[in-house]
Amino acid sequence: MGSSAREEARIADALRKAVLERKLAPGSKLPEEELAQIFRSNRAKIRRVLLSLSRSHIVTLEPGRGAFVSRPSPQEARDVLASRRLIEVSLLARPYRKLSTQGVTRLRRIMAQEAEAHEKHDAIAMIHVSGQFHLTLIEELGNEVLKSITEELILRMSLIITMYERHNTTCCLSSDHHDLLDLLLAEKYAEASLLMARHLEGIESCLDFHRDPVTATILSQILQPVQG
Amino acid sequence: MGSSAREEARIADALRKAVLERKLAPGSKLPEEELAQIFRSNRAKIRRVLLSLSRSHIVTLEPGRGAFVSRPSPQEARDVLASRRLIEVSLLARPYRKLSTQGVTRLRRIMAQEAEAHEKHDAIAMIHVSGQFHLTLIEELGNEVLKSITEELILRMSLIITMYERHNTTCCLSSDHHDLLDLLLAEKYAEASLLMARHLEGIESCLDFHRDPVTATILSQILQPVQG
DNA sequence: TCAACCATTATTGTTCACAATATCAAACCC
DNA sequence: GGGTTTGATATTGTGAACAATAATGGTTGA
Structure with a gap:
């Protein structure tokens, strides 16, 4: 067995x-x-x-x-957010390598799925696919260890968002992903890093730690x- | 029970x-x-x-x-090394907060223990204390989540060093820690970050993945x- | 009416015995 | 003689029974 x-x-x-x-x-x-x-x-x-x-x-x-x-407590939530931001933002600023052509293909495919999910208003699929985008990015520009660390952080963020999401807000902007890929392809890493920072801050700004x-x-x- | x-x-x-x-x-x-x-x-x-x-x-x-x-395989070793470098170097470049006075005290105490261990040629104490220095730094400038992530990476590095350490080399330069603290106190984060990068690269250069x-x-x- | 207490019930924690599997060594065949 | 098979041994994996603990609800007394 x-x-x-x-x-x-x-x-x-x-x-x-x-x-x-x-x-x-x-x-x-x-x-x-x-x-x-x-x-x-x-x-x-x-x-x-x-x-x-x-x-x-x-x-x-x-x-x-x-x-x-x-x-997760508000403090833990802030720490998880900050940690994820540190990893992803820093990695984009100085990636270990360039995007591979297959990596670009995978990212584009994910973005297509993202558009499709958006079309259908399938919130669950959106969550999955959005996470996949970030993970693929890390896998491409970083390594397996960072990927598995981030995988865990994303899961914890899911709990955090459930607990502290401000009402009447949507947290994930898929348009950012598109721009992100463009910047990476143009090897404008500083700008990509900045966009990622804003992207993740966007999620953070949707949270309200004083929520009931x-x-x-x-x-x-x-x-x-x-x-x- | x-x-x-x-x-x-x-x-x-x-x-x-x-x-x-x-x-x-x-x-x-x-x-x-x-x-x-x-x-x-x-x-x-x-x-x-x-x-x-x-x-x-x-x-x-x-x-x-x-x-x-x-x-750990050579690839895993490289990934762990790189991940740790990413986290620590990035955190020093843009710490979440300044060193607290008690933090400085703790770091100084650790450095004293480090000197003592060096004096006595106590390699085991050196390993412990050196790790504590890095962890305390992360705790002070970063957060708990990053700390526990790094804690794990340090442990994995211990295995990596055992497997791949080049013979006749000493891996940890405690003098760097001293300089690091000075730079942080002077709030010269860019330089501190650079020093940390070199510090960790120093460890990496002690490794030989072709070792028997x-x-x-x-x-x-x-x-x-x-x-x- | 409310609070504290006790018995009941449900759930978790622990232990043990047995089944399945891998390891090792000797015998066997080619 | 070398490699393979086969049996004995040791270690891991599994399941079930039992013990301990926490949650529940009802009773009693002020």
């Missing part, structure tokens, strides 16, 4: 996906037994997955009480459609 | 410490039963610790074969003195 790692990865991915898509609200309880049923698995595996996710700050384990979707923290904890029934 | 988390933290710290001090060579096998005996614990807890450490790339879990101290990879895997008996 060497596929157990595969099964755990599947469960972890499903949970991560649910967080990314903001289906799992911060604070939601994640009962082991219930998750085991949902994923047709057993408690032991669920337990490993939860431990794993807790190491990436997606889940918080409270001894004796169980696992909960993390509720009554983010209702959604029952994990939400998860059932994720995995039959 | 709410102290189980505490016990696991203790074990994980001991293992991390052993890696940091280069007592545990990359590739060493970490048998669950043996670790359980060494730490007067049981397999279940050891297992959790190993899973946890594997998430921070210190340990590699091979399904069906067990846990091993990770052997015969890093012997030390038996984990090494660990016994760590925890009676």
Whole structure:
């Protein structure tokens, strides 16, 4: 049964996906037994997955009480934001290498998907695809380690946005991505870096840390459609 | 038994410490039963610790074969190095805030310990204290998230240095730390950033990725003195 | 009516035994 | 003699039962 790692990865991915898509609200309880049923698995595996996710700050384990979707504090939120800005802005200012032609192709394809999602008003797809754009950029200009670090930060940002997003605002400007690619192709890195800074600041300005923290904890029934 | 988390933290710290001090060579096998005996614990807890450490790339879990101290590839090594450089150099160039007076105090104290360790030719203390200097700097000028990211990168670098260190070289120049603090106090961030870049490049230049990879895997008996 | 207390229930934490798998060594065949 | 197979041994993986703990709801008393 060497596929157990595969099964755990599947469960972890499903949970991560649910967080990314903001289906799992911060604070939601994640009962082991219930998750085991949902994923047709057993408690032991669920337990490993939860431990794993807790190491990436997606889940918080409270001894004796169980696992909960993390509720990042305003301070943690600011730190995650700032860290992501540091990494992405600095990398664009002095990328490790130029964009490869295949990289450009991948970025263009992602941008096309972005346009399509925008067209259909598919907010969930927008989130996914927008994240993919940033990650591909880092992978192209940076390296795997930075990519996995940023991957985690993006996931944490998803929780942050769910908790602190100001009402009646849209956070992601896909037009920026277009301009970003143009600047990179022209090798205008200083300008690209500046645009990225503004882009991420734009997200930050959508947050309100004084918001009423009554983010209702959604029952994990939400998860059932994720995995039959 | 709410102290189980505490016990696991203790074990994980001991293992991390052993890696940091280069007592545990990359590739060493970490048998669950043996670790359980060494730490007067049981397999279940050891297992959790190993899973946890594997998430921070210190340990590699091979399904069906067990846990091993990770052997970072040359590519991974380069990526870790580059990532750390990106974070620390960029942060010094544009720190989030100025050094606090207590921060300066802490840094000076660390530097004193560094001098002392240098005096005594205590290589292990040097490693610890040097790491503490960098982490404190990040904590002061940056934030907690960046600190924990860097903490992990430093640990990975410990493995990298063990594997790829060129013979007959010393990797860490503590004199740089002194100059660094002076520049920061003078708020000459551009110069401080440059010095940090050179400092980290200095470490990199001590590495030889073509070295014979015969890093012997030390038996984990090494660990016994760590925890009676 | 409210608060504190206690019993009940549900959930998490731990342990153990067993199954599956890999490792090692000796025997075997080519 | 070298390489392969096969069996014995050790280690990891899995599942289930049990213990410990926290949440729940109802009762009692002021």
